[in-house]
Amino acid sequence: MHQQTYTRFVKQLVINYILGSSIAVLGVGGILIFSTLNLSLSEINIMVSILFSSAFIMVLCEFYAFHKQLQPIKVILTNTNNTYTDFQKAFLHIQRFPILTVKRIIGPHLLGLSVPAITLAIICIHSGLLDMPFRYVFLASLGAVLIAGMHAFIEYFLTVKAIRPVLDCLQETTQKMYQLPLSINGDIIVSLRTKFLVGALFIGIFPVLLFSLATEVRFETLTLEVDFWNWGVLILLIAAGFSSFGAFLLFKDIIQPISQLLKGMQNVENNNLSPAKELYSDEFSQVIQGFNSMVQGLEERNETNRLLMESFYQTLSTTLDARDPYTAGHSLRVSRYSVLIGEKAGLPPHQLELLKNAALLHDIGKIGVKDEVLLKDGKLTDLEFEEIKRHPLLGATILDQVQPKEAMSPLIPGVRNHHERFDGNGYPDRLIGHEIPLFGRIIAVADAYDAMTSDRPYRVGMKKDKALVILQSGRGTQWDPEFVDIFISIMNKNTEHALSSAL
Template sequence: MYQNIYYNFVRQLLLNYLIGSSIAVLGVGGILIFSTLDLSFLETHVMFFILFISALVMGICEYVVFKRHVKVIRNILCTTGPTYMDCQHAFIHTHRFPMLTVKRILGPHFLGLSIPAISLVLLSIHLEWLEMPPNYVLYATIGALLIAGMHAFIEYFLTTRAIQPVLASLQEFSKNVHRQTLSLEGDVLVSIRTKFLLSALFIGIFPVLLFSLATQVRLDELHLEAYFPDFWNWAIIILLVAAAFSSFGAFLLFRDIIQPINTLLKGMKDVKENQLVPAKELYGDEFSNVIGGFNSMVQGLRERNETNRLLLESFYQTLSTALDARDPYTAGHSLRVSEFSVLIGRRANLPLEQLEQLKNTALLHDIGKIGVRDDVLLKDGKLTDEEFEQIKLHPVLGANILEQVLPKEAMAKLIPGVRSHHERFDGYGYPDRLSGTEIPLFGRIIAVADAFDAMTSDRPYRKGMSTSRALSILQSGKGTQWDPRFVDCFLAIMKEREEKAPIASSI
C-alpha cells in the first residue's frame, strides 16, 4: 500500500513538473522568444535546436538531484522495518520538499538550461547562424532567470499539495507500527509572512519585469514610428500572458492558505458533533502550530469525556449498589439484567454507543424501588392488590429520579427504558399501556432480561425455577408479553451457552 503512495507521489511530481514547465518555459518563454525576436526560417530552427540541447542537459542535471531528494521518502515507503527516527526524519524531509523543489529549479534547472543555451547562442552568433546583437544574450539570461523563478513559484505550491498524501501515510505508519505520532514539534519551515511577501512581490513585479525586458528587445528590433500598431498588438499579448500568470499565482497562494483553514473548520464542526478526531499535520508553516494546538484541545476533550464517562459509570454503579443494599434478596439482580441486556443488544446488532446506553439503562431499571415503602418492598409473602399497585409505581419513580440528575442530556437516553421495562408487547403492561414498537427499544430488551433473571432467582417466598422452564415461559410469551425479536435473540444466546457447556465440562 505504501509503495503505491510513493509511486503516486512521484507521478504527481512529474505531472507538476510538466504543468510548471509548460506554463513557464513553453508558454511564457516560447511566446517571449518567438513573438519578440524577428527570426528567419533558418534562425528559428537553430533556436529550436539550442533549446532542445539545453533542455536535454537540464533534464539530466535535474534527474540526478531529484533522485537524491526522493531517496529518503522511497527508503521509508518502499522498505520494511524503518525505525521511528527514520520515519521522523522522512516526515521532516517531506515537509521540506517544496523548498527543495525551488532549489532544484533555481539550481540544476536554471543553470542546466541557461549555461548550454548561452554557450550555443554565442557560438551560433560567432558562426553567423544567428543574427542578433550580443547584448540579447544578457536579456535572454535575465529572461531565463525570470522564467525559472516563475516555474519555481508554481511548483512550490503544487508540491505543497502533492506531499500531503505522503505525510498522511507516514503518520499512519508510525502510529500503527511504532505507536508514536510524527510532528514538526513547533518548527516553522516557511512562514506565512514569507510566503505572502515573496508571492506578492513575484506576482506584482514579474509582469513588469517581463514586459520591460520584452519591450527593450522589441524596440531594438523595430522602428516604433513605422510599426506602432504592430508593437501594441504584441504588447497586449505579453501583458495578457503576464496577467494570466499573476492570476494563476494568486490562485495557488489562496489555495495554499484556504486548505488548512478548511481543515480547522471541519475539525471544529466535528468537535461540535462530539467527533473528537485529530487533524493531520500536513503543513510546514504557522498552521502547523495551529493544527498542533487544535489537536491538543481534541486530546484534552477526549480525556475530559473519558473522565466524565468514568464518573457516570461510577454513579450508575453506586445507585445500583444502593438499591441492592436496600433489598438484599435481589442483590446482583440489576447487574445480571444489565449483562443479559447487553448480550441481547449485541445479538440484535446494536451499535456500540447504544450498547453502552443499554447497559447503563439496565443497571438503573429498578432504581425507582428506592421510593417504595420497606413494608411493601421487603415483604416475605404474597403482595396484596394495593401493595402490588405500590410496586407498579417504581418505573415512574425511577424515571422521575433520573430526570432530576444533571446534566440532563446524560440521562435523557436512559429514562425511556427505565420507565417502560414493565410494558407488555400486547399493550397490557404498565405504567403507560404501550404496545408493540411503541415501547422504547431499551424497554423491550430489558423486559426479556428482567423476566428471565426474576424467574430464575430465589426469593424468600419461593425457589427460583430452572433455566429451561424460564426459557419455555419466554417462548410461550412471544408476541404477547415480550417482543418476539428479542426473545429469539435471548433463546439463541442461551442455546449457544448450553452447547458450549458440555464441551467445556468434557475438557
C-alpha cells in the same frame, strides 16, 4: 499500499514537472524569444536547437537532483522494517520537499538551462550565426531568472499538494503500528509571511518586469505601432495568466488548512473528537497542533466524565442492592443480559453503552418504595403490588432530576417502560408493540428471565430451561418476539464467557 502511494507520488511530481517546464521554458520562454526577436528562418532553427540542447542538459541535471531528493522517501515507502524514528525522519524530509523542489528549479533547472543556452548563444553570435547584440543575451538571462522563479513558485504549491497523500499514508501507518502520531512539533519550514511576500513579488511584479524586458528588445525591432500593441497584449496575457495561476495556488494553499480546521470544529461540536492531520509546514502547523491538543484534552475530560458517570451508575445500583439484599446482583445481571441482546440485535457501540447503563438503573425507583412492601417475604396484596408498580415512574423521576440532563435523558425510557407488555397490558403507560421504547423492550426480556431464575426468600429460582419456555410462550404478548428469540438463541449456547465479558 506504500508502494502504490510512492508510485502515485512520483507520477504526480513528474506530471507537475513536465507541465511546469513545458509552460515556463518552451511556452513562455519560447514565445518571448520568437515573438520579440526579428529572426530569419536559419536563426530560428539555430535558436530552436539552442533551446532543445539546453533543455536536454537541464533535464539531465535535474533528474540527478530529483533522484537524490526522492531517495529517502523511496526507502521509507518501499521498505517493511522501518522504525518509528525512520518514519519521523521521512515525515520531516517530505515536509521539506516543496523547498527542495524550489532549490532544484532554481539550481539544476535554471543553471542547467541558462548556462548552456547563454554559452551557445554567445558562440553563435560571435561566429555570425546569430545576428543580434550581446546585450540581448544578458536580457534573456534576466528573463530566464524571472521565468524560473515563477516556475519555482508554482511548482512549490503543486508539490505541497502532491506530498499530502504521502504524509497522510505515513501518519496512518505509524498510528496503526506504534499508536504514535507524526509531527514537525510546530516547526515552521516556510512561513506564511514568506509565502505572501514572494507571492506579491511574482504575482504583482512578474508581469511588469517580464513585459519591460521584452519591450526593451522589441522597441529596437519595431516596424509598425500596431504590431507592437498586438505583441504587447500577447506578452501581457501570458504573464498575467502565469501570475493568475500562481495566485490561485496561493489561495488554495491558505484555504485548505482553514477548511480542515472548520471541519474539525464541526466534528468537535458533534462530539466527534478526531484530531486534525498535520499536513502543513507553515504557521498552520502550530494551529493544527494547538487544535489537536484541545481535542486530546476534551477526550481526556470526556473519559473522566464517562468513568465518573459509570461509577455513579454502579453506586446507585449498589445502593439498591444494599437496600434489598435478596435481589443483590439483579441489576448487574440484567445489564449484562441486555447488552448481549443489544449486541446480537446489531446496536452500535454508543447505544450499547446507554443500554448497559439504563439496565443497571432500571429498578432504581424501588429506592422510593416502602421497606415493608419492598422487603416483604410473602405474597403482596393488591395495594402493595400497586405500590411496587410505581417504581418505574419513581425511577424516571429520579433520573430526570440528575444533571447533566443530556446524559440521563437517553436512559429514562428504558427505566420508565421496562414493565410494559407487547400487547399493551403493562405499566405505567400501557404502550403497545413498538410504541414501547427500544431499551424498555430489551430490558423487559432480560429482567423477566433474571427474576424467574433468581432465588427469593419465598421461592427457589426456576431452572433455565423452564424460564426460557415461559419467555417463548409470552413472545408477542408479554415481550417483543424479536428480542425473546435473540435471547433464547443466546442462552441455548455456551454463554459463560460472553456473560463474563459483556460489561
